[in-house]
Amino acid sequence: MIRLEKRPAPSRAWGVAAPLLAVTLTMAAGAGLFALLGTDPLAAIRTIFWDPLFNEQFASYSRPQLLVKAGPLILIAIGLSLGFRAGVWNIGAEGQYIMGAVAGAGVALAFYPLEAWFIFPLMVIAGGLGGWAWAMIPAILKTRFRTNEILVSLLLVYVAEQVLASMSLGLMRNPEGGGFPGSRNLQQYPAAANPERIAGTGMHWGVVTALIAVIATYVLLHRHMLGFQIRLAGQSPRAARFAGVDPNRLVVICLGTSGALAGLAGLFEVAGPAGQVSIDFNVGYGFTAIIVAFLGRLHPVGILLAGLLMALTYIGGELAQFMLGLPAAAIQAFQGMLLFFLLGVDVLSNFRIRLGRREVA
């Protein structure tokens, strides 16, 4: 007989071991899945986890791409983790990401073709503000009218997608694009472009900002009164209120910060790897970042690692698709398993498994 016994306090050892176990279990189950699909499971696992980092043909290209892919995930997930810790559920980072990109690109396109040093900093400010403003809608509705921020922030994603489509087709459409939707390519506008800082590293300003956000959040959570309040509000809202924490203020701060960071991620993406405002600009970073935040235990360092791991499964997954002919759906199922096993083994840090008969009390 197997029984779960609640631990008096979450196990620290399992807190560290659980993600590792989850990754191991994912690899094992994934290998089974790939074998059923008729692919050599070892080759598949190697292609996903090893080749992007160490293959001679690819690694010099895919290693930097890891940062490019992980950058926005980490930046958004860091913002979300603050809210999630405090019990403020921002599910609409995808929308804030879009609005940040639109606002930032708007600044660039307004100045085109002027070359001036202040354009990129202005874009960064506009990008952050765009995401922040979009997140303020659920924040104000929640604090004023007690609406549910999960629903409002999520539904605003679809509004943002319509704004994006309208911008790509109308106001921001490239006048030299022959009538096709999409803005000018910012990569070809030096004052607004966000290229690699050091050639061959993938390190653009978005990645730099993500790393700064990781450090800043670590300091905030562990050394700062606001961080304490955030943690307290999440663990015990009643105690937080007695301790003088204003819940409305926390809602505004958490949604605002996560919105601003998502907006920044959008801006760095639109000025860098994506290059232009287009109808399909958003590819789900805002939603994937939710997984990254939980995969990283809502801990800044955890999120950093989780973002890199997630990026690795994306890039490795792409390689596995065309190197081994695995279907895209198998790769997505594989990524899903990762979250599934992580949440599954999470039980081990809060519970102890007891084998054998129940002792007589």
Added chain:
Amino acid sequence: MNRRTLLATAAFAIGLAGAASAQDSTKVGFVFVGPIGDGGWTYEHNQGRLAVEEHFGDAVETVYQESVPEGADAERVLTQMALSGADLIFTTSFGYMDPTLNVAAKFPNVKFEHATGYKRADNVGTYSARFYEGRAVQGHIAGKLTESNIIGYIASYPIPEVIRGINAAYIHAKKVNPDVQFKVIWAYTWFDPAKEADAATALIEQGADVILQHTDSTAPQAAAEKAGNVYTFGQASDMGEYAPMPRVSSIIDNWAPYYIDRVQAVIDSTWESDDTWDGIGAGMVKIGEITDAVPADVKAEALALKEAIANGDYHPFTGPLNKQDGTVWLAEGETADDGTLLGMDFYVEGLTGEIPQ
């Protein structure tokens, strides 16, 4: 042997294997916007890929990647394919245009073929099919079939290719049915079964009894089947599993001959960047079987129209035609030039609603 040397040896062996296969056979990559099982656009491109494999056997190795988003991800996928030793890469959606050119600039020895785009380079050619020829035949049948005089159109993106299709279908529906009305829904997707089904249902609720689609899934066919008494046409692929009703005919993209031809050119080292735009005549666009749900006389007319287009007797855009705002576009007997067609950003007279701006 310690771990490090073991890994190094393994890596070396992989590298060797890669180099060897690159020498033996020609490697052809395909980048798809939807899943190969979409039953429409991507399905037909993949059929073309399979035809290449069958035609060349061991001389050619093909690789593909499905459901690649149009944007930054496409650039990475293309780069990785080029790095893996591909000699020729087909990028099969409009949105891959800039990524294709960016990557092509970095790999001058790799040839690229971009479908439905208009930008070329020394190692980037473009190709597309004159789908509007098929749309004309479709419009003719649709105009004859509709009883409510309302034809629904699920459009994807407001780009010239899609607008051209709407215009071609409308002109020929109107010719046989002056009272016909088009209702257009812009889905902003190439492949999204849920959105496509919603659009079809909305159109049917607005009274449409014929649904045309420029999206890639069979979801509109399923929605029409459920509603009953609604006619549809297969898009990009035959979608024959919905025949004889609701699917009464289809436009089939036939890429195989072109793909085989271009791969052969790479093998012979005669490949050059060019722009191919073939239609029914060259066999790149096919009209799927017209089922018995269509009256025999309508079927005969439709086939005659197809024949006339195929042998060049008739151009689907022949004047007199006015633009939506009433200004003259083509005078009596005048036919549209390819330049105008490729950049088409206006509706013809009679269509209601606006192209989204």
